[in-house]
Structures are given as structure tokens and as C-alpha cells.
Amino acid sequence: MASQPLDFPTAMIEAPTAAADWVMVWPVALALFGAGLLVMLRGQGRLQFGLAMLVIAAIFASNLYLVLRIFEAGPLAMTMGKWLPPFGITFAADMTSAVFALAASAAAMAVAVYAQSELTEREERFGFYPMLLLLLCGVSGSFLTGDIFNLYVWFEVMLISSFGLLILGGRKVQLDGAVKYGFLNLLATTMFLVSIAYLYGLTGTLNLADLIEKSGNIETGPLLAVSLMFLFAFAVKAAAFPANAWLPASYHTPAVAVSAIFGGLLTKVGAYAAIRVLTMAIPASIVHLQPVIVAVAIATLILGPLGALAQTHLRRAVGFLVIGGIGAIFAGFALGTVHGLGGAVFYAVHSMLAITVFYLLAGLIERMTGATDTLSMGGLYGASTPLSILFLIMVFLISGLPPFLGLWPKILLVEGGIRAGNWWLAGALLVNSFLTLIVMSRLWAHIFWRNGPEGERSEQPNPELRRLDRREAGFGLGATAVLMALIVGLGLFPNWLFEASGIAAHDLLSPDRYVDAVFGGERT
Numbered sequence: 001m002a003s004q005p006l007d008f009p010t011a012m013i014e015a016p017t018a019a020a021d022w023v024m025v026w027p028v029a030l031a032l033f034g035a036g037l038l039v040m041l042r043g044q045g046r047l048q049f050g051l052a053m054l055v056i057a058a059i060f061a062s063n064l065y066l067v068l069r070i071f072e073a074g075p076l077a078m079t080m081g082k083w084l085p086p087f088g089i090t091f092a093a094d095m096t097s098a099v100f101a102l103a104a105s106a107a108a109m110a111v112a113v114y115a116q117s118e119l120t121e122r123e124e125r126f127g128f129y130p131m132l133l134l135l136l137c138g139v140s141g142s143f144l145t146g147d148i149f150n151l152y153v154w155f156e157v158m159l160i161s162s163f164g165l166l167i168l169g170g171r172k173v174q175l176d177g178a179v180k181y182g183f184l185n186l187l188a189t190t191m192f193l194v195s196i197a198y199l200y201g202l203t204g205t206l207n208l209a210d211l212i213e214k215s216g217n218i219e220t221g222p223l224l225a226v227s228l229m230f231l232f233a234f235a236v237k238a239a240a241f242p243a244n245a246w247l248p249a250s251y252h253t254p255a256v257a258v259s260a261i262f263g264g265l266l267t268k269v270g271a272y273a274a275i276r277v278l279t280m281a282i283p284a285s286i287v288h289l290q291p292v293i294v295a296v297a298i299a300t301l302i303l304g305p306l307g308a309l310a311q312t313h314l315r316r317a318v319g320f321l322v323i324g325g326i327g328a329i330f331a332g333f334a335l336g337t338v339h340g341l342g343g344a345v346f347y348a349v350h351s352m353l354a355i356t357v358f359y360l361l362a363g364l365i366e367r368m369t370g371a372t373d374t375l376s377m378g379g380l381y382g383a384s385t386p387l388s389i390l391f392l393i394m395v396f397l398i399s400g401l402p403p404f405l406g407l408w409p410k411i412l413l414v415e416g417g418i419r420a421g422n423w424w425l426a427g428a429l430l431v432n433s434f435l436t437l438i439v440m441s442r443l444w445a446h447i448f449w450r451n452g453p454e455g456e457r458s459e460q461p462n463p464e465l466r467r468l469d470r471r472e473a474g475f476g477l478g479a480t481a482v483l484m485a486l487i488v489g490l491g492l493f494p495n496w497l498f499e500a501s502g503i504a505a506h507d508l509l510s511p512d513r514y515v516d517a518v519f520g521g522e523r524t
Contacts, residue, residue: 023069024078024091024144026062027101030055031137038130045124049116052129056109059136063102067500070098075507075517077146077209085146085518086207092146094514095504096345099497100272101143103349107264107356108136110483114360115257117476118367123168123255131168134161135261142269146518148199148281149206151273152192155237159185162266165258166250177253184246188236195229199282202226209518211281212511218284227285230277231292237270240330241299244323248307251322252315252372256363259315263322264356268348271329275344279336280508286336293334298428300327305435312373314362314443318355321398321439324432325351331425332413339416342505346497347409353487354397354406360480361391365447367472368465374446381448383465386477388448390484395444397487399437405491408498 034055038048070076070093079088093101112132119128138157145151166178200206202222203214215223232243239247247267251259278285286293304324311317325347332344364387369377381388393404400406410433417426468477490497507514 022078023062023066024076024093027059027066027105027140027144028091028137030059030062031133031140035130035133035137038133039127042127043125045121048124048129049112052112052133053109055133056105056112056136059140060102060105060109063098063105063140066093067095067098067102070095071500071503075514077514077517079518086205086210089150090146090207090209090518091144092209092514092518093144094507094511094517095500096272096276096508097143099345099349099500099504100268100352101140103352104136104139104143104265104268106483106486107352108132108261110356110360110479111257111261111264113479114260114363114476115255117472117474117479118256118363120169126168127164128168128255128257131161131164132261135165135265137161139265139269143272146208147206148208148211148277149196151277152189152196155189155192155269155273158266158269159189162262165261166254168254168258171253174253177250180246181250184236184243188233188243191229191236192233195226195233198222198226198229207518208276208281209511209515212283212515215282216284218282220288223282223285224288227278227282227289228292230282230285231274231289234270234274234277235296237267238274238326238330239267239270239323240296240326241303241323244300244303244326247323248311248316248319251319252313256315256359256366259318260356260359260363263318263359264352267322267326268329268352271326271333271344271348274330275333275341275508279333279341280511280514290334290336293330294422294425297327297330297334298424300324300330301428301432302327302435305432305439308439309435309442312375314365314372314374314377314447315359317374317439317443318358318362321358321436322351322355324436325355327432328410328413328429331429332416334425335413335416335420335422336509337416337420338502338505338509339412339419340505341508342498342501343409343412343416345504346412346501347406349497349501350405350409350487353483353490354394357390357480357483357487358394358398360476360483361387361394364468364472364476364480365391367476368468369447370466374443377447378450379448379465383467386481390480391444391448393484393488395437395440397491399440400433401437403491405487405494407491408494409501412501 075094077092079090138154141154236243307320308317328347329344332340397404400410
């Protein structure tokens, strides 16, 4: 493509950026600034925790304001350095990115509090909170960027910080998990970068709003090739079948707080990127890729809970349920309809929060029982009423039973499958719920209902159980209960999430408002 001289009067913006528009960069800027500040406070654990909570609370408030503003005004955009898009680096927020970012900050806040119940002084001093903020910076940047190359940059920020968190503690099992995690994720990141280069060669742009128009001019062969490359990269990041073995092999190895933030957020970033790039920026690709995505979704939906059924290690079982949830998001992605994409966005929000709580509950259970294998557990029903109630809610929540949050997106997805005539996908969603209910019921029976470990007959509660100390109950159980209360509230009053997911789906399928926000309603 021949280079064209820039017309500077039309390539640069003279008007100052409105103060309200800066809200789009606050989640990223606050996390980045906070991480740098906490690095300088190494060794001051209490101060690090207090400042980290202050920063995450400010990020949550920024994301909440962003969601409310998008409800009123529609998608928002801001371009750096006074260069107009597609020349400048753009931050853009529609309802999809805003609700993802809001859910991520809520999960991060709960994890930051929970971490106080389990972190050693050494782990705090070696940078848990700075790396947590850096991870949240990468997650927020991935959701809010309007440029596909910068999506890659934020993926790298996440990857670097996640490596640090994964090996924090330096145990052999963590290093083993980090190798498995790192190999496939580095492969996916490399494929993502190659795909971006190929796409730039085909279109001459990396701005997502600009790609919406220019990607329609790509010939079928190159379009299919670049789309398959993107799909592979994002499927690995999301832990979708067949590239999902790394997740249950690594997510159970670090501290529980790290498992929770990984399971809650990282795979959802991969699913978000797939929806954003392949549904919105390169919409013609879905026509060719739909059969492949449907097959991936069905396999992921079924194999996730089947893998959990084969596990007795508690956190590994949760890891397989994370994979099953990704199958539900990919099911909505595969449908590519308002019901499908709305259900995918809704389910992703549910999964971010629910999986985070699930890992936190798993950590409390492991601490009380002194075991990680469910066959060695038992008797928790009589030992901890609050923990029993929270886990029983989790059984209903993860299985998609009424009246909890997991029910509503499953209804949207199944209805979307039936309306589209895709009975296989609708059936797979129902089978996923049934298998997940079996997994959760078995976990409840093994951990809570029986009196002691496998093979021991006793009419008395398990004497091996220990009670949570004040720190564990205050920070650990408290953070878990508060996040669970938020999820229960959202399940009982889901109207705003129905509305938000509907808006998100419409803007993904008809991105005119997104394009207008980026280009100011006019193409230069």
C-alpha cells in the first residue's frame, strides 16, 4: 500500500479533551500508578494493602460511572496525543467493555481483601499487591482499548504480571504449573501478534472502528486465514477446547487469591477479545467460522464438567468448571444473534464473579480441612454454618438454578439457540447445566454432608477440622460473603444486566454508535 502524505489539519484535533472523557483511562492509569507506588513501599504490608484497596475502589467507581454514562449517552471514545483516529491510539468504551471492566474490578476488590487472610509476609514483600494492580491494569486496558495492537500490548501486561503472581512463593508445583501456563500462552500471544501483522497488511489499519469498514474489502481466502489465526490465539487465552489443558494444570498451584483472580478474569479477557475482534471488527469472518466456533463451544461445554467429574482435587475441579463456563460464552459468540451475544455478555459477568467466589470458598475449605483432595474431606456442614450456606448457594449458582444469577444468561443462550434452529448448541447448554449440577452435588456431599473422609464410618463430625481464626474469618470469609451477597442481589434483581447485555449485543452487531463515538460522527 503506497504511503500517503498526512493532511495535518484533518489528522489532528485542536479542541481540548473534555474532562468527563478522561474516565475511560482512569481504570488503566490508576492501576498503573498504584502498582508503581506500591513497588516503592515494599516491606510495608499494611500500607500496601490500604493503598491497593483505595486504588481498586477508585477503579471500581470509575467503571461504575462509565457504565452509567454509557446507559445515558452511548459508547464513548478518547484518542491520545491529539491525533485523530485512526492515527492516534484510541480508548473506546461501549456497554460490553464497560460491564466487563466493572465486574473485573469488583472481583479484584474481593480478592485483595481475601489475600490478607492467607498471604505470608514474604509473599506480600515480594510484590503480590503491585502485581495484582498491574494485572488489573492489563485487564482494564484490554477491555477499554480501541486499537487491536494495543489489545496485544495489554495482553502482554497481563502475561507478565500473571507469571509473577503464579510463581509467588517459589514452590516446585508452582514452577511446574508456570511452565505449562507459559508455554501455550506465549504461543497464543505470538500467534496473536502474527495475526495483527497480517491484518494490518490486508487493511492498512489497526483501529477497531476503522477495521469495521475496511475488513469488508478483504478477499475470502485471506479473511478466513487471518480469522482462524485470531480464533486460535483467543481460544488458547480463553482455555476453550482443544487448547484448554494448561488451565487445570496450573490454576490450582498458586495461592488461593491468585487462583481466584486468574479463574475469574483471565479467561474472560480471551473470550472478550474473540467477540470484539471477530464479531464486531471483522464481522464477515463469522459467516465462515460459525461451524468451527459451534463445534468448539459444544466440546468445551461438555468436556469442562466431565473433566470436573473425574477430579477429586478441589481446585482442579473448579478449573474444569471454568472451562465449561467458557463454553457457554463461546456458545453465544457462535450464535452471533442478539440473544446469543447478550447471553454471552451476561454469562461472562456472572462467571467472573461466581468463579472468583468459588475459588475463595475452595481456599477456606482447604484451610479448615487441611486437605486438597475431596476424598479426604467431610463434616464441614456441622463445623461451619456460614461456609455451608455459602457453598449451598454456590451449588445453585454455578448449576444455573433459580433464582440465582447463573439462570438468566443460560435462558438467553438456550432461547437464542432454539430461535436460531441450532438444537445441538441448545442441547449442549442444557447438558452442561445437568453435568455441572452433578459435579456440584457430589462436591457438597463429599465436603459437607458426610461426617468424615472416604472410608471412615463415624456418627460424629470430623475431629480433624479446625476453625478459622479471626484473621481468616474477617478477611477471608468476610470478603467471600460480601461478594456472594452482591451476586445474590444481582440474581434477584437482574433487570439492569438484562438491559446492559441487550445494549451490548445490539452495539456489537450494529456498531454504528461505536464508530460514531470514535470518529466523532464524521469520517475524515
